Amino acid sequence: MAHKLFTSDELSTFTIKVLEKVGVNAENASLVADTLIQAELRGVESHGVVRLPLYVKRILQGGTKANPCLKKVAEGPATAIIDGDSGMGQIASYHAIKLAMDKARRNGIGAVGVRNSSHFGTAAYYTMVALKEDMIGIALTNSPTVIAPTGGITPLLGNNPWSIAVPAGKYLPIVVDFAISVVARGKIRLAALKNEKIPYGWANDSAGNPTQDPLEALKGAMMPIGGHKGYGMALAIDLLAGVLTGSSFGPWVKNQEDVSSPQNVGHFFVAIDIDKFMPVEDFKNRVDALIERIKSSRLATGCEKIYIPGELEYLCQKERSRKGIPVSQESQQKLSILGKEVGVPFPALS
Known part of the structure; x- marks a missing residue:
């Protein structure tokens, strides 16, 4: 599906404004926005701005206090x-x-x-x-x-x-x-959002059987x-x-x-x-x-380099800071809908 690149400032500003619209004070909104944008920069999209609609919904429905x-x-x-x-x-x-x-x-x-x-x-x-x-x-x-x-x-x-x-x-x-x-549950949610299959071995369905259907996986158990x-x-x-x-x-x-x-x-x-x-x-x-x-140390067949934990995320952050953060079409639509609901235009449509 189509992706669009956004700067970290664009996504951060949108996130802060949305949170402030639902009652979160400036300090807390800035902190939460930073955690989401840092996740995006490091390539952990499952914990990035895709989380914002649910955060807002929980605040509006009383499950989470804004401040x-x-x-x-x-x-x-x-x-x-x-x-x-x-x-x-x-x-x-x-x-x-x-x-x-x-x-x-x-x-x-x-x-x-x-x-x-x-x-x-x-x-x-x-x-x-x-x-x-x-x-x-x-x-x-x-x-x-x-x-x-x-x-x-x-x-x-x-x-x-x-x-x-x-x-x-x-x-x-x-x-x-x-x-x-085996993977974060957020990645299965993301696959469901994108209408994509998940690999066998990520999760079982509610009957305990391996599944590639992210919706069935969300009803069952993660491996x-x-x-x-x-x-x-x-x-x-x-x-x-x-x-x-x-x-x-x-x-x-x-x-x-x-x-x-x-x-x-x-x-x-x-x-x-x-x-x-x-x-x-x-x-x-x-x-x-x-x-x-x-x-x-000696490399395994087919491998060109050994990475230290966190190194790939650092390289991703460096690249995305320079080129922009890719946001899927599905996530853009959800964020646009959220923006309309609270009165904050999403950058893609503003």
């Missing part, structure tokens, strides 16, 4: 729990990683949980905040159920994305960010990476992001499409101040040595 009142409900020297007050997950999550970093500066490590939240975008957005201050960032979140336990067909766990970002010296930082399912190992990872993340934070967990996390109900999603963030363990430059040199060894 939540964040509150610390527990705190220790290196730990805290923040109540997200049913706001957009980006708002509480940004405050949480910054608080974790403050605690790490004093204690070497900071861990902050968030309860009563919602979808927070890409996990890497928050771990990369820590990179800016030469810290290691870790982010975990639970999510609505899409993964069945090994041996079952009923989804009882979310795909529970996680990320870790580690600074390097002469090389790009290592940024790992993935969901526990976890590594089979029983992925199931174990999804469970472990839910124990930290859901059970430990006091949020909902397992099958009790509300679906995002239930737009009139708070999701009560949980997140968990960790910041590590490298300098409390060893000099930062020494650490970066050690990371560089590992990266260099990996990149200089």
Whole structure:
């Protein structure tokens, strides 16, 4: 289908204006817009502006508060729990990683949980905040159920994305960010939006059979990476992001499409101040040595280069910052409809 290129400023301005039209204050609107545009730039379209219509719908229907009142409900020297007050997950999550970093500066490590939240975008957005201050960032979140336990067909766990970002010296930082399912559920939504088939192995239908139909996949269960190992990872993340934070967990996390109900999603963030363990430059040199060894290793047949996690996203961001962000015709139509509903012309039609 036809794509059109947009600048990040065009998409950001549109997103901010739309959010402000539905009551989100300027600071929160700018933050949420930044998370969506950064996802687009890094090639993670499933977590980009395609999310905006659902975010707006949840605000208008009462499932998400436009301007939540964040509150610390527990705190220790290196730990805290923040109540997200049913706001957009980006708002509480940004405050949480910054608080974790403050605690790490004093204690070497900071861990902050968030309860009563919602979808927070890409996990890497928050771990990369820590990179800016030469810290290691870790982010975990639970999510609505899409993964069945090994041996079952009923989804009882979310795909529970996680990320870790580690600074390097002469090389790009290592940024790992993935969901526990073989692919993010957002990619199946995107395939459904585009009327495209999905590969076998991404998901099963509601009867437990492999399917290429994205609509049937959305009714069934996502396949976890590594089979029983992925199931174990999804469970472990839910124990930290859901059970430990006091949020909902397992099958009790509300679906995002239930737009009139708070999701009560949980997140968990960790910041590590490298300098409390060893000099930062020494650490970066050690990371560089590992990266260099990996990149200089023998290539498999048909491969021209070994990439470090996060490198392809960086290259995509560099290209899209220069050339523009491609937005599919289907997404343009949805955003145009949203713009008309709230009185903000979408750039393609303005």
